Amino acid sequence: MTEQKGGDYRLCDWRVRSTLPLPEVTPWTGETARPPDIVIAEAELPDCLDGPGLPSRALMVGRDGTVLLHIPGLVRLLVRAGREILVHRLGGDAERSWRLFALGPGLDILCHQRAILPLHAAGLRRAGKAVAIAGRRGSGKSTLALTLAQRGYDPVSDDSTAVTADGKAMVLPAYPRLKLWRPALVAAGVDIEGLDRLRDGLEKYGWRPAAGFDPAPAPLGAVVILDEAPEPSLIRLSPEAARPALHAQICRQRIATLMGCRDRVAARVAALADTVPVYRLRRPKRFDRMAETAALIEDMTKTEWEVAP
């Protein structure tokens, strides 16, 4: 089977030229004269970098902030200068699964190199603004995002949401796909037949909304940080409380620190916390309480964003 060719794509409002196909990403339809912002290419990569990063075969950071990420037996990624993701597929099912890492942690690292905050959040557009549903792994971001998508919100990112924080906070849409485990899909009434299984061996699928995808950046209207409690509640945090809460939601912080951008990340987080409403959403992690949990976010976005008649 001959592999399809890559092409030019629109990812996080960048023109991405990839030698490998990115089927989940929107093709580039912007001006043809614009040179690519990012290049994704297959390459033979070394298994180590010379630099201050601590010796680990899984992760190395070079003196110039280049990052080599290595999932043993599967894939190596080299992310360089905020412009390049080089991909070395080692084996396993890397032929197709490499994108989970290049467009996951690889993209997070690229964001740090470009001074953009990768927020550990699912992004959804509603009424011209974006809400970021943030939380640690397993906190239920994607499941809540699916519920919101079923109620008319448009997903723009999953797992990680790129946010510009110099001046106006804007969400840069990646692609409209949510990664969900079978039990969450079943509970949401989604028919799994026809969904892409992300990896053989994992009951985890890619869900895409039927509606079209708008790749244009959207102002970040609110960040909602997920937490657990017996009863649902949505509370807006003070800027003082929002800063550490938001800081904890930045992806790849240890890598960013090794890259030497800790202070810049902290400054951007502080600026973001001062300008964007940050909420804490406490709720029981139960499928049968999803509707009332989603309703809290709906009420908030309606009150805050949609001007009352």
Added chain:
Amino acid sequence: MTAPGIVWIVSYPKSGNTWVRLLLSSLAAGGALPDLSRPLPHCPHSAARVWIESVLDIPTSDLLNDEVTALRKEAIRRVALVNKPPFWLKAHDSYDSDLFPAEVTAGTIHVLRDPRDVAPSWADHMAVSLDEAIRRMNLPDFTMAVTGADFRPQARQRLGSWSGNVTSWLDGPPGPVLTLRYEDMQADPADAVRRIGAFVDLPTPPDIVAATVAACDFARLKAAERKSGFLERMGHQRRFFRQGRAGAWRDDLSEEQADRLWRAHGAVMTRLGYGRDGSSP
């Protein structure tokens, strides 16, 4: 023991591993009870994805079991290079020289408990019947936390049978080993604290030892869990600190169930001093 590297705190599940970690954390804090609602300081679970991810800063949620295990090994090697001693790591796996490399190991604290007392606690932890827990304790290739049908917050762990697990640690690991029996710890907790302290190079003046023993007394832990919860409690469990009584199996197990465990593990139990009738030399 002064070699740098990791001190492993290993055991079959429900054998007193957490108690030892609490004693260690408390001893290191001068006899204070650690906050049960937060991760135990210095004593992470080496199979917890959250720990692996915190060390490597690589997400594991789209990885297959073998890939998570490969990253777990990377995290163990990395943390041994980066962290100053003391650094203690918990594990329930059978000994495996690849997962517990000699070159990063300073020593091992191996905790043991009468398998007849393990079974009821293990059943409660896994939310299965006592018979199912006993069946799993007897399976030579029992493996837990296999991600596939759904997400598991821990890396896959090859436990083996109770006997296989215990003997792998009795015969396996390089370097100094401190073997503690749960029953002995309960009979003389101050002695256990002194031995643990000596093993990991923490001072054990009498007042600190007494405070540590008092802080980690089972009734105190139960009360603390009631008040603030315990981060390591399983979602389905009403409480983590359940009974903690040595010899409770006489009330909890039927004669036939006790017999089944004895038939499967009698040889190793005898080696450890657990008699068929519950006698302990």
